[in-house]
Amino acid sequence: MQVQPLVRVQAADFDVAAETQRLTTGRKDVGALVTFTGLCRDEAGTLEALELEHYPGMAEAELTRIAVEAAGRWPLTGLSVIHRFGKIAPGENIVLVVAASAHRRAAFEAADFLMDFLKTRAPFWKKEHLVSGAGGTWVDTKAGDEKDAARWSSS
Amino acid sequence: MNIRYFAWVRERVGVEEETIEVPGGVKTVADLISHLKTLDGNHAAAFEEEDAIRVALDQLHVEADTDLGDAREVAFFPPMTGG
Numbered sequence: 180m181q182v183q184p185l186v187r188v189q190a191a192d193f194d195v196a197a198e199t200q201r202l203t204t205g206r207k208d209v210g211a212l213v214t215f216t217g218l219c220r221d222e223a224g225t226l227e228a229l230e231l232e233h234y235p236g237m238a239e240a241e242l243t244r245i246a247v248e249a250a251g252r253w254p255l256t257g258l259s260v261i262h263r264f265g266k267i268a269p270g271e272n273i274v275l276v277v278a279a280s281a282h283r284r285a286a287f288e289a290a291d292f293l294m295d296f297l298k299t300r301a302p303f304w305k306k307e308h309l310v311s312g313a314g315g316t317w318v319d320t321k322a323g324d325e326k327d328a329a330r331w332s333s334s
Numbered sequence: 335m336n337i338r339y340f341a342w343v344r345e346r347v348g349v350e351e352e353t354i355e356v357p358g359g360v361k362t363v364a365d366l367i368s369h370l371k372t373l374d375g376n377h378a379a380a381f382e383e384e385d386a387i388r389v390a391l392d393q394l395h396v397e398a399d400t401d402l403g404d405a406r407e408v409a410f411f412p413p414m415t416g417g
Contacts, residue, residue, distance in 0.1 A: 217417050231416065232341055234409060237393035262416060274417050294417060300395065302409075303416025304341035317342045320413040 184246035185259040188238045193261045193275050202257035202279040209256050211283040213290045215276040221269035227308045230315065231264040231273065234302035238262065245296040249278075252292070253285035260293060262303060295328045335402070337370075339380070340411035343387060346380035356402070363389050364398040366408065380410075388413060 185201070187193075195216060203209050219229050242260050250258050257279035267273055274297070278289040305318040335356050339347045360369050367384060370377045381387065389396055391405040402408070 234340055237390055240393050298417040299414060301416050302411060302414055305415045318415045320415055
């Protein structure tokens with residue numbers, strides 16, 4: 180039977196260790212666990228924080244649709260996705276995906292798939308606030324993101 | 335019909351949410367955008383780069399040629415940049 184993914188959209192930080200334990204504690208059928216954590220990055224020393232705006236309701240619904248599709252494509256034993264919103268400083272967590280399965284390939288691919296579609300379809304938007312105090316700028320999409328998502332439709 | 339805006343679309347329109355009366359001739363998302371553009375300068379500016387704007391009907395992604403049908407909520411926003 181297909182697993183029911185856990186999806187959370189929250190302002191608070193998440194605990195990666197607690198989330199991985201959630202998918203492994205008390206089970207003996209999990210042979211592979213992949214976690215992906217996306218962090219707020221500041222390459223030039225100019226970023227004060229990212230502000231993550233989201234569409235409440237649709238953000239949860241869209242993440243659930245993507246996660247359910249992943250759970251249908253790969254034989255997973257567990258799948259969790261947590262996305263934060265609000266102001267996030269460089270070095271802080273933004274997003275977490277945890278995929279568990281009997282064998283590694285399913286967990287790797289499911290986590291990769293989930294992130295590719297999250298990037299292009301989950302209603303979140305990043306605005307950069309700079310140390311200089313200059314007015315916020317909305318982050319542009321990357322051309323590569325659509326290509327990454329398109330990789331999964333060829334099969 | 336309840337309309338919601340996000341990110342720079344919201345900033346350009348100047349409100350997060352509004353309820354508008356949809357004129358009879360408005361059938362599709364594209365028709366609605368054309369109508370919204372006529373409301374005032376803010377709406378016109380928000381929808382200037384029409385191809386850059388994404389749409390959700392009742393919290394599902396749709397294309398501009400989709401019929402509004404009996405949708406209760408339409409949302410307009412830029413391409414997504416989460417993750």
